[in-house]
Amino acid sequence: MDDELARIREKRMQELTGKMQGAQKGGVQHVDEMHFQQFVTTNQFAVIDFWAEWCGPCQRIAPVMDELSIEFSGKVAFGKCNTDDNRRIALQFNIDAIPAIMLFSRGQLVDRIIGAYPREAIREKIIRRFGLD
16 A cells, blocks of 8 residues: 555656646646645746636637747746636735736746737737846
């Protein structure tokens, strides 16, 4: 029983490590309450898209986040957090409208974008806030 539990823990740890490393290669990671703090503190720059399945504008922003995660791969980590499944985080950041895109620098919230803005507007804000060229 203990050996089986150890194997399960090891497998889960490898999965989580793989997810965290995936941020460096591009792609949007799913972030939940358990891993939120780790995600924003282990990545120098992080962008998190707060969304919900029933939200039409959120569905329009998702492909934009995917594209930007590839463009800024290795510079900015991108995550998405479902507000219905992670209500404590939504309350913590006073999210009362979605999509809500939060920009974190070294673990600190530095800006937010509320609403479904065009790709270029989101891109420019990321470049400006994080000092990227």
